[in-house]
Amino acid sequence: MSLIVQKYGGTSVANADRLRNVARRVCRTKAMGHDVVVVASAAAGTTDKLIAMAHEISNDPHGREYDMLVSTGEQISVALLAMAIQELGCPSVSMTGFQVGILTDSAHTKARIIDISTEKVLEELHKGQIVVIAGFQGVDITGNITTLGRGGSDTSAVAVAAALKAHRCEIYTDVDGVYTADPRIVPSARKLNTIRADEMLELAGLGAKVLQLRSVEFASKYNVPLEVLTSFSDEPGTLIVQETQNMEEIVVTGVALVKNQARVNIFNVPDRPGVAARIFGAIAKKNVDVDMIVQAKNREGEPDMSFTVSKLELKKTEQAVNEAIKGLGSSGMTIEEGFAKVSAVGIGMRGHPGVAAQMFEALAANKINIEMISTSEIKISCLVKEDQGEQAVRAVHESFQLGEPSGAATSA
Amino acid sequence: MSLIVQKYGGTSVANADRLRNVARRVCRTKAMGHDVVVVASAAAGTTDKLIAMAHEISNDPHGREYDMLVSTGEQISVALLAMAIQELGCPSVSMTGFQVGILTDSAHTKARIIDISTEKVLEELHKGQIVVIAGFQGVDITGNITTLGRGGSDTSAVAVAAALKAHRCEIYTDVDGVYTADPRIVPSARKLNTIRADEMLELAGLGAKVLQLRSVEFASKYNVPLEVLTSFSDEPGTLIVQETQNMEEIVVTGVALVKNQARVNIFNVPDRPGVAARIFGAIAKKNVDVDMIVQAKNREGEPDMSFTVSKLELKKTEQAVNEAIKGLGSSGMTIEEGFAKVSAVGIGMRGHPGVAAQMFEALAANKINIEMISTSEIKISCLVKEDQGEQAVRAVHESFQLGEPSGAATSA
Numbered sequence: 001m002s003l004i005v006q007k008y009g010g011t012s013v014a015n016a017d018r019l020r021n022v023a024r025r026v027c028r029t030k031a032m033g034h035d036v037v038v039v040a041s042a043a044a045g046t047t048d049k050l051i052a053m054a055h056e057i058s059n060d061p062h063g064r065e066y067d068m069l070v071s072t073g074e075q076i077s078v079a080l081l082a083m084a085i086q087e088l089g090c091p092s093v094s095m096t097g098f099q100v101g102i103l104t105d106s107a108h109t110k111a112r113i114i115d116i117s118t119e120k121v122l123e124e125l126h127k128g129q130i131v132v133i134a135g136f137q138g139v140d141i142t143g144n145i146t147t148l149g150r151g152g153s154d155t156s157a158v159a160v161a162a163a164l165k166a167h168r169c170e171i172y173t174d175v176d177g178v179y180t181a182d183p184r185i186v187p188s189a190r191k192l193n194t195i196r197a198d199e200m201l202e203l204a205g206l207g208a209k210v211l212q213l214r215s216v217e218f219a220s221k222y223n224v225p226l227e228v229l230t231s232f233s234d235e236p237g238t239l240i241v242q243e244t245q246n247m248e249e250i251v252v253t254g255v256a257l258v259k260n261q262a263r264v265n266i267f268n269v270p271d272r273p274g275v276a277a278r279i280f281g282a283i284a285k286k287n288v289d290v291d292m293i294v295q296a297k298n299r300e301g302e303p304d305m306s307f308t309v310s311k312l313e314l315k316k317t318e319q320a321v322n323e324a325i326k327g328l329g330s331s332g333m334t335i336e337e338g339f340a341k342v343s344a345v346g347i348g349m350r351g352h353p354g355v356a357a358q359m360f361e362a363l364a365a366n367k368i369n370i371e372m373i374s375t376s377e378i379k380i381s382c383l384v385k386e387d388q389g390e391q392a393v394r395a396v397h398e399s400f401q402l403g404e405p406s407g408a409a410t411s412a
Numbered sequence: 413m414s415l416i417v418q419k420y421g422g423t424s425v426a427n428a429d430r431l432r433n434v435a436r437r438v439c440r441t442k443a444m445g446h447d448v449v450v451v452a453s454a455a456a457g458t459t460d461k462l463i464a465m466a467h468e469i470s471n472d473p474h475g476r477e478y479d480m481l482v483s484t485g486e487q488i489s490v491a492l493l494a495m496a497i498q499e500l501g502c503p504s505v506s507m508t509g510f511q512v513g514i515l516t517d518s519a520h521t522k523a524r525i526i527d528i529s530t531e532k533v534l535e536e537l538h539k540g541q542i543v544v545i546a547g548f549q550g551v552d553i554t555g556n557i558t559t560l561g562r563g564g565s566d567t568s569a570v571a572v573a574a575a576l577k578a579h580r581c582e583i584y585t586d587v588d589g590v591y592t593a594d595p596r597i598v599p600s601a602r603k604l605n606t607i608r609a610d611e612m613l614e615l616a617g618l619g620a621k622v623l624q625l626r627s628v629e630f631a632s633k634y635n636v637p638l639e640v641l642t643s644f645s646d647e648p649g650t651l652i653v654q655e656t657q658n659m660e661e662i663v664v665t666g667v668a669l670v671k672n673q674a675r676v677n678i679f680n681v682p683d684r685p686g687v688a689a690r691i692f693g694a695i696a697k698k699n700v701d702v703d704m705i706v707q708a709k710n711r712e713g714e715p716d717m718s719f720t721v722s723k724l725e726l727k728k729t730e731q732a733v734n735e736a737i738k739g740l741g742s743s744g745m746t747i748e749e750g751f752a753k754v755s756a757v758g759i760g761m762r763g764h765p766g767v768a769a770q771m772f773e774a775l776a777a778n779k780i781n782i783e784m785i786s787t788s789e790i791k792i793s794c795l796v797k798e799d800q801g802e803q804a805v806r807a808v809h810e811s812f813q814l815g816e817p818s819g820a821a822t823s824a
Binding site: 065 | 474
């Protein structure tokens with residue numbers, strides 16, 4: 001008998017009808033002869049309501065009490081879902097993170113899973129129960145309730161699947177799979193049957209918000225077969241795998257867009273060791289993610305430095321940089337808003353040096369200026385003006401023929 | 413240093429302002445040099461909302477999942493209350509029944525407390541923390557979340573106070589103490605400074621819904637000094653004690669009214685052993701509480717039997733009786749609605765045989781017919797027509813001079 005872990009997100013458990021819909025799907029899987037473990041999120045909107053209650057009391061609530069509060073959202077979902085499953089005649093039992101034994105560190109509001117005890121879950125599965133586990137939550141070594149941070153239920157599901165050595169972890173969400181690009185931007189975008197985990201990692205990090213980044217890392221690390229699909233239809237989804245067949249032929253797998261980018265330029269940064277560390281250390285202390293970084297010598301032979309951050313974090317970044325460059329002799333800093341980042345991702349581009357050139361040509365042909373470039377082994381990112389972002393995605397998508405049912409190909 | 417347990421009900425924690433109000437009171441008690449443990453209910457309305465969600469899924473949800481669901485109400489309250497206390501600069505930590513170690517039996521939705529572990533609470537108190545414990549909930553021996561039934565937070569508070577050997581358990585509610593009668597019915601009703609626990613038990617059982625019956629029993633059993641007071645003012649409340657001073661002088665302590673009573677009469681019940689057991693056994697099986705029972709021989713020498721039940725349970729009672737008397741040779745049953753029960757309660761009436769007579773006289777003087785009488789050691793109850801119920805309470809209250817500040821006295 002194989003074990004399947006199914007994770008249902010907030011929109012899938014948002015009301016009684018949807019809970020019944022999920023219960024039917026779960027019972028059907030059970031009827032096919034599988035053991036089923038379900039991981040559920042809080043109903044859409046519930047977590048936000050709980051957070052609003054906390055903020056009525058405190059601008060900066062203590063993490064421990066915050067976790068105590070918001071973890072109730074998932075507890076409500078799993079109790080109701082177990083009831084809905086029981087109504088269909090399938091034995092079911094709900095469990096909190098505490099009851100399962102999902103041990104995390106004590107970093108409240110963004111805890112990391114250390115260990116998952118399988119004993120109680122296996123015991124219930126052996127009794128024929130469908131076990132419904134609260135996602136997003138765990139418990140630290142002293143018994144405090146912790147949460148994994150937003151979107152953490154995906155990570156819960158993958159971690160549970162890994163601990164139970166499940167045959168498959170199915171993530172049900174409100175999109176029906178991973179696409180070559182956002183279909184709202186690129187009408188010809190095609191759903192991928194499979195994607196490699198490392199490609200998915202780049203795409204997830206680049207704004208294709210299908211899965212939480214950490215859950216994909218977890219799935220890679222523990223080799224858990226992961227499938228993204230929707231609970232609103234019976235369409236097959238996208239399988240996230242460690243290796244793909246005929247990998248060589250696929251050069252670019254998908255194109256992603258991240259908006260709301262801002263660029264910071266620092267001029268005449270002194271050319272001596274430790275300066276970059278000082279600047280980016282100050283930014284990191286403010287908990288700001290820096291994205292693309294470019295450093296080049298200017299005409300005077302002193303380096304200029306540019307990097308991008310989210311527009312939302314620009315203020316914090318500005319403060320940090322101003323403090324860091326005091327007394328460094330830099331000739332100052334400028335800030336520019338209104339950028340978007342377009343990225344082509346694909347495991348196959350490793351052996352194809354022409355991919356970058358093809359992407360630049362596609363943008364040039366559409367009169368889109370490239371403001372900055374950064375590359376990794378399986379990704380090329382270009383910063384463009386924000387109002388040209390969507391056009392840029394369509395241009396790159398078309399250039400690599402990602403909409404073709406034969407799979408992505410390249411002329412390079 | 414003395415330890416005080418304070419319990420706050422649903423109206424006291426209903427919103428952010430009220431939580432802040434409670435937090436101020438808690439911190440003030442702490443500032444006076446006491447250790448403080450707080451037990452909180454779910455915010456008014458929350459439990460009903462959760463129950464409504466369950467009933468959208470199932471007409472008869474399993475007890476285990478039901479408890480998993482409704483226990484979140486108290487968890488939300490304690491997290492928010494601990495935040496509110498922290499905002500005032502007092503260290504505080506919230507705890508679920510699970511975290512405290514409130515061990516109950518496995519009778520979901522109406523579990524009974526078996527044991528309370530004091531270790532973790534004492535540890536936090538020693539660190540100077542104000543410990544905020546979720547009322548109404550516990551955990552059974554296998555780690556399932558249980559609830560104590562409606563109003564169970566009072567019982568949680570008293571049980572926690574008993575386990576911790578607290579100096580006092582203060583129950584904050586939306587009334588400011590125990591009165592000689594309902595002030596809405598009897599304007600001259602007086603708040604009692606003290607009441608004996610056994611009197612309180614009779615009054616609570618008789619409809620003075622200030623405290624849950626089980627919490628008073630618990631306080632008696634473990635000798636916990638209990639005070640009922642309101643969180644909306646600084647007025648002293650009513651102290652519930654095991655012994656009162658000058659007890660001999662106080663004959664009647666209070667007068668209670670229970671409306672919506674119905675009477676069932678069974679005629680010509682055969683006069684042989686086992687018949688009453690058969691009838692009341694059948695009623696008990698339907699989970700109906702029978703209140704006053706009167707049996708008397710009629711002219712033919714066969715017993716007639718009458719008893720009262722709540723109007724709401726009349727239908728179930730009728731079915732049970734009809735089945736039970738089949739083949740008994742009874743000449744049938746009648747049902748009457750529209751009664752109320754008026755009761756005088758007082759520990760001092762034990763040595764005063766004239767109390768019953770004085771009560772009957774007071775009713776007669778007001779032309780109120782007595783339909784049925786039942787007595788206990790410290791209580792006399794009379795069934796009267798419902799539309800005369802409030803008048804009857806006023807008459808008895810006046811006759812025993814319960815509104816006099818000198819304390820209740822009797823002319824008997």
